Amino acid sequence: MPKGKRKGRSDRNRNDGSLHSSDDDSNNNDNLSLISNCSETRSEDGEESSELAQEQFEEKLCELLDGLSQKSSQGRTNCFQSLAKGLVKKYIPNFIRDRYFTICDSxxxxxxKGGGSExxxxxxxxxxxxxxxxxxxxxxEIYRMLKPVLFTTICDxxxxxxxxxxxxxxxxTITFLTGGDLGEVIILMQQLQAIFSASYLKGxxxxANVAPESAILHASALSTWNLLLTLISPGSIGGMLNTKSLPSLEKLSELLESSHLEVRMAAGEALALIYELGREEDEEFEEDFALDVTETLKQLATDSHKYRAKKDRKQQRATFRDILQFVENGTIPEVQVKFGKDLGKEVLVLDTWTKRKQYESLCNILGPSINIHLTENYLLRDIFEIAGAPPTSILPPDALRKMQRYRQRFVNAVNYKARTLSRAKNRDKRSDF
Known part of the structure; x- marks a missing residue:
């Protein structure tokens, strides 16, 4: 082998760098420009894909709306149920506003004229x-359109x-959300009272002998009565009890002896709400009755009867412990509900029976999606006194940038999934061909 000077690794690198330095710089600059262009393109694609997903979602809702006029009763029922599930998942008031008359007519x-499930x-x-x-x-307007037929159904x-x-x-719930006239609220509460009064003790x-189906009706009527009770100003509770516009505390306490758990719990909730509103008017509101009903509440808070299901006993004890503590001492356990995403989390504090009842009623309607509505729905934010606009508009710049990165990552994941599905379909078509 010739004994010449071998080029070292450093020499080769240096020579390559010196010969092609200008080309490398241009290539690096090109790469940088390509990367920035790709990020901008992906951002635009993300916005387009989210808009496309929203359009597809609304198109599906429109198809369900068209299905509400089909001849099949089961088909209409399925459309009602699917439409309700879709509207719960997203907050889209504009879509409803443009079509509310069609929906109310259906x-x-x-x-x-429909069947029971419909x-x-x-x-x-x-x-x-x-x-x-x-x-x-x-x-x-929806309240005025649907109130007559709903009221007729309740009384039938x-x-x-x-x-x-x-x-x-x-x-x-519609009456509560629209803040109906107090006279209309009282009339509806009296009609609801006429329903659940069938669970009072006999003479x-x-x-009372109440079938399970009827017990569900009585519990629903009493629970709705409790929700409407939160609309009444505290200063008028005592007068309404004296004029018998509201049922007496003795009558409501009779429902605590019902053989159905739902009725017992709704009755305890009613007593807690009345005492909360009454004590805002008078600190010694119905103290004598409170002493009388305390023994019954203690029995329900420590119930261990084996003929009742274990789950029912656990739920009853937890509820009536809170009610007993409030009636005796005026204290209520504070419940915190966290909602929102990422750094925009907010906390809703349920520190009164009124707020707990309103939150529970809306939870039964919206389910887990109540977090979305607490963030975006201004009426719910007003009901629970959540200050300010949605949190994304009041975050500091650093937090906003971080949230945007989270959103962009989510959009990229959605795009990747859509692209994979599209390629899989095309691949199947080629194999068939």
């Missing part, structure tokens, strides 16, 4: 569209107990 027609699904949808629209004038004893229970919840003190 609900009214189904409540008048009526129940229609009543449920009526509640959701009012939650979507919040405190707008349109929701008041020939209608199934399940449908009447759904109608009670629907009409009560000889014996328990």
């Amino acid at each position: 609900i009214e027609r189904s409540l008048k 009526k129940a699904a229609a009543a449920e949808l009526a509640t959701i569209i009012c939650v979507q629209l919040g405190g707008e004038d349109t929701s008041e 004893n020939t209608v199934s107990a399940t449908v009447r229970a759904k109608s009670c919840v629907a009409l009560g 000889d003190g014996a328990l």
